[in-house]
Amino acid sequence: MGVDGWLSLARFRFCLMAGLMAYWLAPVFAGAQSLPSVTAAAALPALSPQYKAVQHRLARGWNTWDTHSVTTQVLLPAGVAIHLGIEHNTTSSGNAFLRETLIGRLAPGAEQVRPGPHAWNGSYTDLQVSWKSDAWRVQTAHEGADLVMLVTPLPNSAQGLALTAFFSVDMLWNRPGLVGWRNGTIEAQTPSGIIRVFCTCKKAGPKELPQPDVGGPYYAADLTAPVAISTGHRRSLKEVRAILAREHAAFEASLGTNSNARPIVDAIETTLGWDTIFEPEQARVVSPVSRIWSVQWGGYVLFDWDTFFAATMASVGDRDLAYADAIETLRSRTSEGFVPNYARAGNWKSFDRSEPPVGSITVLGLYEKYHDRWLLQDAFPFLLRWNRWWSQHRAIDGYLAWGSDGDNPPGSLERAFRGTRAGAILESGLDNSPMYDHAVYDPNKHVLEFADVGLMSLYIADCDALARMADLLHQSSAAAELRARSSQYRASLQALWVPQAGIFLNKDLHTGKFSHRLSPTNFYPLLAHAATPEQARQMVDRHLMNPAEFWGEWVLPSIARDDPAFGDQNYWRGRIWGPMNYLVYLGLCNYNLPNAQAALASKSYALFLREWSQHRHVHENYNAILGEGDDVRNSDRFYHWGALLGYVEYLQENHQPG
Secondary structure: OHHHOOOOHHHHHHHHHHHHHHHHHOOOOHHHHOOOHHHHHHOOOOOOHHHHHHHHHHOOEEEOOOOOOOOOEEEEOOOEEEEEEEEEOOOOOOOEEEOOOOOOOOOOOOOEEEEEEEOOOOOEEEEEEEEOOEEEEEEEEEEOOEEEEEEEEOOOOOOOOOOEEEEEEEEOOOOOOEEEEEOOEEEEEEOOEEEEEEEOOOEOOOOOOOOOOOOOOEEEEEOOOOEEEEEOOOOOHHHHHHHHHHHHHHHHHHOOOOOOOHHHHHHHHHHHHHHOEEEOOOOEEEOOOOHHHHHHOOOOEEEHHHHHHHHHHHOOOOHHHHHHHHHHHHHOOOOOOOOOOEEEHHHEEOOOOOOOOOHHHHHHHHHHHHOOHHHHHHHHHHHHHHHHHHHHHOEEOOEEOOEOOOOOOOOOOOOOOOOOHHHHHHHOOOOOOHHHOOOOEEOOOOEEOEEOHHHHHHHHHHHHHHHHHHHHOOOHHHHHHHHHHHHHHHHHHHOOEEOOOOEEOOEEOOOOEEOOOOOHHHHHHHOOOOOOHHHHHHHHHHHHOOOOOOOOOOOOEOOOOOOOOHHHOEOOEOOEOHHHHHHHHHHHHOOOOHHHHHHHHHHHHHHHHHHHHHHOOEOOOEOOOOOOOOOOOOOOOEOHHHHHHHHHHHHHHHOOOO
16 A cells, blocks of 8 residues: 555544544534524525435436536545546647636637537536647546546647646545545545546556646546546446447437427537536535536526526426426525525625516426426425515505615625615616616615516416415415415506507606517516407517517517617627527417417527537527627527527427426
């Protein structure tokens, strides 16, 4: 053992036992490491045994669990990590080292990643990376409980020395364990057993090499030919390739046989696969919008409606992940009972504002697909409290409006937004929408003086979905309460129907005038069943299918084409967003409008496929004139709700309502 530089047996046993004691006693001392007192009032709800089992099943095995790099593989629950770092060996001025790899970086000189397939459970992953005129492919697969990884250099025009791949092994998230060399192999000693990591590298063994920026023992290999890593026992390149071929075939088979639907099933599984992480603060598996956003926000960020939509899309193939995304979004709620605009690393969240209430339609949709009663039992109390919060805190003159509460603790958080007009607009989720350019904020009521068609429609749909849940749970008083609120706001929404315009219009309550600026949110009354069949027909014929407003080659723009702000094509000022198309599509499904329904699904899918097929991009938003997402820098290239543009066609193909 000494020859390999391993710890002496006595020291090893002492350190391992110390680690085990820390691991076993962690729950006992959890209170001593509690979060800041400012968040104590927002203690997380108790988890049901069924949901604990969901997280237990998810957080197992090898996968791309680490937020910070898509080429890091981590074994859960042990926390053993295998990192791939690439050293670019220049012929002058030193070397450069790529320690972490992310999809969608836009900084000059950043690595560019083309994401290939990613199975739900990580049983197969594939991506290509280009950096500094070099390129390589990284594939991984499972063989039982073991991992195999193959790194292959790709043809390129680079000149000079070959790249060097470094495979370093360490423990993540302060998990107990020891990693070192033994008999020419890297071993990780963990409470659950020994993990051995093997390499086909020629530079194997604890030899002295130039030290790159790695955090543990490592293998190194010049990328002049493919190199493979395996765990459990040593495998040849031929054996690794056979495992990869088998798991790739299994992934392809999982996409189904419908040639039209296969690309969107691939996109949803792949996007959520690469975006799903293990979040160590609360020891959970969840799907933030993208790794770029999560890294920038300290490790993770859960946006309200974004993550609910992730749950809906995950239901295509992974029930556990769908449940996790829905429940974890609800668990982020504040002490006031609302789900915040965002919840980020460090347990910070937007204590002043929420975001569009789509949680109930999401949870009810999951129940109607899988029929797990415990999901309703877990989610209903928190959805009900959130529903009540809207009517208690966002009501104005009989309507609902977006708002921002300035007096919610902690008082030091986001001073630039809390209790302001800007904060209220952020609650809409439509950050710079032209609809709110002239809306006035009431600092006493903490809301915009703006009766919002979109908010009231989503709220009515929320009430109706919750009332259905209450029926299923035999909570008759809650069901009656919810239906009463639904009726109240449905009547208020009907007051916003303007016959001359043939559509529901937002109303500026400060001036008493209707706003004629149109957005897809003006069609949300279809989602709430708030329009009569004749009103629905007028809205579709006069506005939705009108090329001067919303129709065209690329649909649906986030503000009408004849609006002065449409030409901005900046975020919510004219660009196309997956969630808007999805919610309008669901509304069309409530009425006998099959042509509009099919056309919206088809056009949305065509837009999505354009960059997915060419670049494997899933954009946060798309240009409504060019049909592109890459034309601007503020459209994340791998933001999972962009796949909603394809998901509507998936629903159309499968004749599912949502």
